[in-house]
Amino acid sequence: MSDTRAPLSKERQQQARRRVLRTILLTGGVLGAAVSGYLPLAYAKKQRLRPPGALDEKDFLASCIKCGQCVQVCPVQAIKLADLVDGFGVGTPYIDAREQACDFSCDAVQCILACPTGSLTYHKPAFLPVRAGAPLAAKPVLLAKEKDAEPTLNLAERIGVARLTRPESCLAIQGKGFKGQARGADFKGELRYMDVDRWKPIKVADHPYDAELCDLCVRACPIKGAISIETVFAPDGSQRKSPVVHEPCVGCGVCEMICPTEPASIEIIPGEGWRA
Amino acid sequence: MNKVLKRRFLEQILVMFGREPKKPAVQSERAVRMHELKRMTNKAGLQAAQDAHRAHQEHSHKWRNRRWATLLFANLLFVVSFYFDIQVLEGALTASRFVGFHLIDLNSALQVMLAHKHIINNLLIGTGTVLVLWVLLGGRTFCSWVCPYHLLAEITERLHLTLVKKKLVTDQTIDRRLRSVFWVIFAVLAIATGYTVFEAISPTGIVSRALIYGPGLAMLWVLALLVFEIFFSRRAWCRYACPIGLTYGVVGIISPLRVKYTLEGCFHEGDCRKVCLVPHVLDTVIKGRAVDTEVPIGPDCTRCGLCVDTCPTGSLKFEVKGLAKLL
Numbered sequence: 001m002s003d004t005r006a007p008l009s010k011e012r013q014q015q016a017r018r019r020v021l022r023t024i025l026l027t028g029g030v031l032g033a034a035v036s037g038y039l040p041l042a043y044a045k046k047q048r049l050r051p052p053g054a055l056d057e058k059d060f061l062a063s064c065i066k067c068g069q070c071v072q073v074c075p076v077q078a079i080k081l082a083d084l085v086d087g088f089g090v091g092t093p094y095i096d097a098r099e100q101a102c103d104f105s106c107d108a109v110q111c112i113l114a115c116p117t118g119s120l121t122y123h124k125p126a127f128l129p130v131r132a133g134a135p136l137a138a139k140p141v142l143l144a145k146e147k148d149a150e151p152t153l154n155l156a157e158r159i160g161v162a163r164l165t166r167p168e169s170c171l172a173i174q175g176k177g178f179k180g181q182a183r184g185a186d187f188k189g190e191l192r193y194m195d196v197d198r199w200k201p202i203k204v205a206d207h208p209y210d211a212e213l214c215d216l217c218v219r220a221c222p223i224k225g226a227i228s229i230e231t232v233f234a235p236d237g238s239q240r241k242s243p244v245v246h247e248p249c250v251g252c253g254v255c256e257m258i259c260p261t262e263p264a265s266i267e268i269i270p271g272e273g274w275r276a
Numbered sequence: 277m278n279k280v281l282k283r284r285f286l287e288q289i290l291v292m293f294g295r296e297p298k299k300p301a302v303q304s305e306r307a308v309r310m311h312e313l314k315r316m317t318n319k320a321g322l323q324a325a326q327d328a329h330r331a332h333q334e335h336s337h338k339w340r341n342r343r344w345a346t347l348l349f350a351n352l353l354f355v356v357s358f359y360f361d362i363q364v365l366e367g368a369l370t371a372s373r374f375v376g377f378h379l380i381d382l383n384s385a386l387q388v389m390l391a392h393k394h395i396i397n398n399l400l401i402g403t404g405t406v407l408v409l410w411v412l413l414g415g416r417t418f419c420s421w422v423c424p425y426h427l428l429a430e431i432t433e434r435l436h437l438t439l440v441k442k443k444l445v446t447d448q449t450i451d452r453r454l455r456s457v458f459w460v461i462f463a464v465l466a467i468a469t470g471y472t473v474f475e476a477i478s479p480t481g482i483v484s485r486a487l488i489y490g491p492g493l494a495m496l497w498v499l500a501l502l503v504f505e506i507f508f509s510r511r512a513w514c515r516y517a518c519p520i521g522l523t524y525g526v527v528g529i530i531s532p533l534r535v536k537y538t539l540e541g542c543f544h545e546g547d548c549r550k551v552c553l554v555p556h557v558l559d560t561v562i563k564g565r566a567v568d569t570e571v572p573i574g575p576d577c578t579r580c581g582l583c584v585d586t587c588p589t590g591s592l593k594f595e596v597k598g599l600a601k602l603l
Contacts, residue, residue, distance in 0.1 A: 022509070023451040023516075029504075030458065030477070030517055033497055037476025038469070062470045063392035065384050066481055067371035068489055072358050081485060083492035090476045090494045091370075091485050116371045116378055117388050118396035125394055 037090070047270040049095045049253060051079050052102060052159055053112040053120040057271065059128055064119040066091030070111035076190045076201050078102040079111060097253025097268050104142055104222045104252065105192035105201045109153055122154050133273015134158055140248050141224035144194055153223075153250075160251030160270040162217075162227065164243060170265040171214035172229060172241045178214040181205050182260045189257055191220060204258065217243050217255035217266055224248065227255060247274055280304045280567040288557065288574025292525050294453030297559035304568045310539055311564050326543050333588045339581025343421050351424050354488050369422070369484035370475065371402060378402030382410070382527065383520040384481070387474055390466035407527065415528015419514065419521050420553070420580035424487060425479040425498065429511055432502045436510050447510040452556065459519040479513060480520055511553055521578075528575040532597035535573040535584060539566045542591040548583035558583065561591075572597070 008016070047057070051070050054060050070093050071079045078100045079093045086094075093111075095102055112120040124130065139152035167173055182204055183189065190201040209216055213229070221227045226249040232242045243255070243266060253268040277285065280302050291297050303311075353365045354372065366373045370384040380402030389395055410418055419426050439445040462474040475481055479498045486495055501513050514521060528534075537560055544563040549555040557574045560566050572595070583592045 019449060019451060022448050023454055026450050026509070026512060026516060027454060027457070031461070033477045034462070034465070034473050037473040038471065058470065059392065062472065063388055063394070064472075065371045065380065065388050066472075066475050066485070067367040067369075068485060069367040069371065069373065071489060072366050081489050081492075084494040084496070090492075091368075091481060114366070114373075116367070116373075116380055116398045116402055117392070118394070118399070121396075127394070 036084075047160075047272075049097055049160055049251070049268055049270040051093050051095060051111045051120055052104075052109050052155055052250070052252070053115075053122060053157075054159055055119055055121065055124065055128060056131055060119050061089050061092065063117045064089070064092050065117045067116065068093065069114040069116065070120060073106065073110040073114045074102070075105050075110075076100055076103060076192075095253060097256045098264060099257070100189045101253035101257035101268075103191050103201065103220075103254050104144070104153060105199075107142065107145060109155060112154075122156070124156065130157070131271065131273050133161075133275055136250065137247055140226070140250050143222055143224050144192065144198070146224060151224075155250055158250045158274065160253075160268040161272040161274055162245045162249050162251065162253075162255050162266055163269050163272070164245070164265060165267045165269075166261070166263065166265040167242065169261045169263075170242065171261060172243055173234075175241065176214060177210075177212045178216060178260050179208075179210045181208050182216055182258050191254065191258070192222075213241055214260065215243070216258045216260060220254045220258040222252065222254055223250055226250070247276070249274070278304060278568065280307075281571070284560075284567050284571065285574075288576070289529060291556055291559075291574060292522070292576035293456045294451070296452075297556050300565060300567045302567070307539065307566055307568045310569055311566070314563070322543070326545070329543070329588050336585050339585050339594075343580060344427065346421050347424070347427050350422050351484065351487055354484070358488050368481065368488050369424070370478075370481045377405065379406050379409075381480075381520070382406055383523040384472070384475060384478075386523065387462070387466050387472040390463055391470050391472045393467075393470075410524060410527050411531055412533065414531045414533040414577075414579045415524045415526070415575060416521060416578040417528070417531075417533065418524045419518075420578035423480050423520070424483040426514060426578075428483065428498070428502060429505060429514060432506050433511055436506045439506070440510075445507050448508050450509055450512060450516040452516060454516045455518065455522055458517055459522045462519050474519060478520065480518075514553060525576050528577075531575070532599070533579065534595060534597065535577055535579060535581075535592055536595040537561060537566065537571045537573060538591045538593070539569045539571070540591075541589040543589060545588070547586045547588065548592055551582040551586050553578055553580065553582075 050060055068081055071081060078095050082089055082092050082094055084090055112122055134157040136156060136158055140155055141151045142153050145151050164170060171178055185205050187205050189204050191204055192201040193207055196202055215229045218227050218229055225246055227243055227245050229241050230244040232240055234240050251268050255266045256264045256268050259266050357364045357366055364375060369381055371380045378398050378401050380399060385399060385403040440447060465473050477497060479501055482494045482498055505512050542561060548561060549558045552558050554576045557577045560571045584594060
């Protein structure tokens with residue numbers, strides 16, 4: 001075939017060669033950028049808090065279509081979308097519990113309902129693995145609708161577990177009380193307070209506390225029986241009061257958000273399972 | 277559809293995947309006759325006719341204006357819907373809900389299906405709805421009438437063309453087969469790694485989310501693409517890289533909505549090819565190339581209507597196949 005064609009001029013040959021080079025350049029550029037997309041997989045071990053009902057991290061990254069519909073339905077804007085530098089996958093939703101935790105003021109885990117791909121799901125498909133300690137023993141009872149006919153949240157797995165990561169700074173353990181705005185006057189986070197408004201969340205700053213012994217995490221917790229103040233023994237044998245997390249904890253992060261110490265004494269460990 | 281048009285129809289699919297358009301091997305008799313007549317026309321007379329046309333030519337932006345209005349409306353509806361919480365069009369371009377009905381971008385859905393290997397009903401419903409919608413509306417119509425990156429690129433394209441005019445830059449063309457290669461690479465990557473990596477760099481998704489949820493650093497990638505297009509290669513992303521365009525192009529193969537070329541009045545001046553994002557679909561307007569007296573433009577056409585606006589003789593027109601017969 002080639003001998004029937006007129007040989008290309010030098011100039012033409014050079015043009016063709018340059019074109020091939022440019023094609024390779026664009027290929028490399030786009031694929032190079034695409035590799036940055038894999039950072040979240042590399043970071044997948046570093047856990048981050050996803051919205052309620054999220055699949056395990058790898059499956060979550062596979063199925064999330066990055067549309068932000070979960071962001072749109074959240075009444076307290078707890079869900080944010082990750083940016084390039086976050087390394088969570090551009091456009092995937094996450095919760096920064098310290099800034100704004102999920103307090104279930106939507107009553108029904110609306111973000112799961114909004115998800116079009118099943119990244120957030122009520123019922124995990126059978127073929128997907130279940131993390132050890134992730135399944136909840138029973139459907140969690142939402143204190144806000146405890147008296148309703150259907151008081152539970154449709155959640156089968158927890159997204160994390162609260163842990164007293166800094167017991168040394170916990171006010172309850174120190175036997176201290178707390179009076180005032182939990183996170184200061186400038187804090188923008190919101191919570192639903194049943195005694196204020198059944199439906200409308202208000203700013204935490206607009207709801208000052210007065211506790212003889214600090215128990216803000218217990219007061220704010222939206223889940224029945226997830227946390228309580230118990231008498232514990234310190235290593236030196238002395239009796240202390242301390243917040244203790246129980247099995248119903250779903251990992252919503254309200255305790256981390258409300259904790260008045262800086263940094264928070266109690267934190268959510270994302271993706272963590274329950275250990276008795 | 278007659279034999280020559282059927283042949284061209286199939287060839288245009290290959291052209292969409294990256295083959296360079298060739299001189300047609302067969303042409304209909306009436307097309308051959310018309311080409312012949314055009315060749316025999318008195319040169320001076322033709323020139324006079326062309327000049328007369330030029331003198332009375334109206335520079336219409338009818339379709340461009342309609343298209344921009346549609347594009348802005350669609351994208352701003354997302355923004356307004358979220359900002360004022362009116363819940364008309366929730367989500368972003370990758371997936372959304374229009375007054376409750378799921379709509380899911382075909383390429384994003386494909387990536388998720390390949391990566392996750394599990395398809396829930398909502399995903400299927402949303403994808404099906406969008407598939408039917410774009411089959412009816414022309415496939416790549418999505419690109420020029422909805423994609424927000426397309427609008428940004430269209431604006432920066434003017435900058436590129438100004439620089440070209442001043443001879444400061446030249447348009448560096450790239451092999452169009454690259455887009456098909458990218459499509460395959462991203463599909464294979466999604467299957468193999470179980471991660472929708474294309475979504476991380478998709479300027480359509482990034483710009484759409486930036487509009488709705490506020491811009492992030494991911495916009496730097498979009499900016500880099502635009503800079504590349506201004507100084508190096510005209511409309512490079514849309515022309516040579518974007519797998520979304522190819523996905524919608526495939527959908528558009530069977531679409532009844534398209535641009536139709538009529539050979540008779542055409543002066544073969546090539547204005548349409550100068551404004552076209554995908555000039556390879558307009559090879560038929562080159563003198564002597566049309567295989568028939570009326571030729572529908574191929575599936576890679578984004579139905580943007582720039583050629584319809586710019587054609588001084590009305591030889592390119594929007595057409596809905598079969599509608600004329602029905603009416």
